[in-house]
Amino acid sequence: MKFSAAVLLLTLTAPTATAFTPTFLPHTTKHxxxxxxxxxxxxxxxxxxxxxxxxxxxxxxxxxxDVTDLRIYGSARSAGKKVATKxxxxxxxxxxxxxxxxxxxxxxxxxxxxALEHAEKLAESSVVxxxxxxxxxxxxxxxxxxxxxxxxxxxxxxxxxxxxxTAIGLMAVNPLHKLFKMKRMLMSTYQASSGAGQEGMDELxxxxxxxxxxxxxxxxxxxxxxxxxxxxxxxHIDKFQENGYTKEEMKxxxxxxxxxxxxxxFPVSCTAVRIPIYRAHSETIVMETEEKVSRHxxxxxxxxxxxxxxxxxxxxxxxxxxxxxxxxx
Numbered sequence: 001m002k003f004s005a006a007v008l009l010l011t012l013t014a015p016t017a018t019a020f021t022p023t024f025l026p027h028t029t030k031h032x033x034x035x036x037x038x039x040x041x042x043x044x045x046x047x048x049x050x051x052x053x054x055x056x057x058x059x060x061x062x063x064x065x066d067v068t069d070l071r072i073y074g075s076a077r078s079a080g081k082k083v084a085t086k087x088x089x090x091x092x093x094x095x096x097x098x099x100x101x102x103x104x105x106x107x108x109x110x111x112x113x114x115a116l117e118h119a120e121k122l123a124e125s126s127v128v129x130x131x132x133x134x135x136x137x138x139x140x141x142x143x144x145x146x147x148x149x150x151x152x153x154x155x156x157x158x159x160x161x162x163x164x165x166t167a168i169g170l171m172a173v174n175p176l177h178k179l180f181k182m183k184r185m186l187m188s189t190y191q192a193s194s195g196a197g198q199e200g201m202d203e204l205x206x207x208x209x210x211x212x213x214x215x216x217x218x219x220x221x222x223x224x225x226x227x228x229x230x231x232x233x234x235x236h237i238d239k240f241q242e243n244g245y246t247k248e249e250m251k252x253x254x255x256x257x258x259x260x261x262x263x264x265x266f267p268v269s270c271t272a273v274r275i276p277i278y279r280a281h282s283e284t285i286v287m288e289t290e291e292k293v294s295r296h297x298x299x300x301x302x303x304x305x306x307x308x309x310x311x312x313x314x315x316x317x318x319x320x321x322x323x324x325x326x327x328x329x
Contacts, residue, residue, distance in 0.1 A: 038066040043103035043126075046110040047072040048081050048092040051198040052131055053109035061086040071103060101125045108132065123157040136160040136255060143258050148174045163248075165189045165272070166255040169283050174260060181290035184267035187252055189275050190275045190282040191237060193229060196222075204229050208276070234274040248272045 042060065047053035060067060067299040079094040093099060097118060100106050107128045108115050112134035119135065122128045135141040135158060142152040143160045145167055153159045154270075169187055176182070193200040200222070203282030207230035218229035226233050237248035245253075252270040256262065275282075284306075 017086070039068045040066055040104045040239045041069040041071065041102065043071040043073060043100050043104065043106040045073040045095055045100065045108050045114075047107075048074045048078045049198065050109050051194055051201065053107075056107050056131075057083075057085055069103075073178055090271075097121055103217065105129065119158055127159070129159045129161060131161045133163065133251065134160075134161065136251075137258065143255060145170055145259055146176075149259055149261075162255045162259060163193065163251040165248075165281055165283060166252050166259070166269075168281060169252070169285055170259060173256075173285060176287060176289070177260065179291070180293050183288045183290055185256065185269070185288075186286040187268070187270045188284045189252070189270065189272045191248075191272060191274060191280055192277045192279050194279040195274070195281065197286065200229075200265060203279065204276055209224065216266070229274060229276050231275060235271070237272045237274055240309055245270070246272060291321055324327060 021329040042065070044053050044056055047057050057072075058072070059065075060070070067087050070085060070090050071116050072083055072090050072092045073095040074081070074092045075125070076090045081092040083090045083092060100118075102124055103126050106122050106129070107118060108128065108130045110132065115130045115132045115134040119128050119130050136143050138160070141158055141160050142149070143162055144150060144153050145162060150172060162170075167188075169189075173182065173185065183230040198202075203222040206266050207222065207228055211219050211230055212217040219228035219232075221227055222229045227236075236246060238246045238251075240246055241250055243250075249270040249272045252272075253268040256268050257264060257266050
């Protein structure tokens with residue numbers, strides 16, 4: 001059997017990568033007329049202060065999504081806050097099921113607990129796109145990267161958005177898998193503080209400032225773990241599982257299999273490390289393939305992948321740096 005390894009180095013902005021704009025919309029009696037004209041009422045829960053919610057709004061703006069009415073929902077503390085958007089100034093509303101159900105599409109950029117409590121109720125009338133892990137592995141709920149398996153959300157009212165590291169990696173892996181048939185995948189992820197939301201980025205900044213200014217020799221442990229993040233690397237994201245992997249690492253395994261339609265025992269292994277930068281997760285991915293992959297062929301086919309940019313790092317040495325990728329969508 002012929003095989004070779006295809007090695008890819010990716011650096012992308014994680015919050016942007018997790019913002020999903022639906023490719024297929026169900027044609028319900030309530031919304032079919034609106035969908036045909038794409039004059040949509042869109043709600044973003046957690047869009048006034050959360051890092052992911054802000055990114056979702058930014059993607060809607062940058063891609064000129066046809067929003068006629070943007071509604072932003074938050075907690076009682078956030079209610080009344082004014083948010084400037086391309087669609088006009090929006091006043092944040094306190095979340096309620098009744099109000100959010102009036103939207104055609106609702107993005108949930110909140111916790112899994114919140115999603116479990118409200119998502120299915122909202123999906124009775126609206127298309128709900130959940131950014132948490134609550135429904136990703138639930139039977140009957142599509143886990144979607146539009147460029148890979150967007151057709152699976154056709155006719156569905158509740159759609160799960162994959163983990164940021166999964167979404168980034170599979171955008172490059174899936175086209176190569178189609179061409180050369182992947183046998184197994186090894187992934188190492190280097191995840192920015194943005195993976196823990198705005199709170200994670202704020203804590204990194206505070207810890208770095210304390211050390212640089214001589215206030216402390218070592219920064220405080222941050223909320224995302226039992227170690228300081230400033231001037232440190234933490235090979236521990238989320239809880240450890242019985243098999244010795246963390247849940248963050250297992251998310252890549254579980255979600256890769258579901259999104260790509262692979263066997264439940266398909267070999268995928270991931271190592272996840274938190275690194276002290278604001279944004280832009282990085283990954284190295286090693287694939288073993290059934291078919292032989294030449295260096296020339298790999299570069300040729302990697303170039304036109306939707307929503308990705310291919311670089312030869314030997315000639316464009318700064319192309320993969322975090323500062324070159326933050327804010328890109």
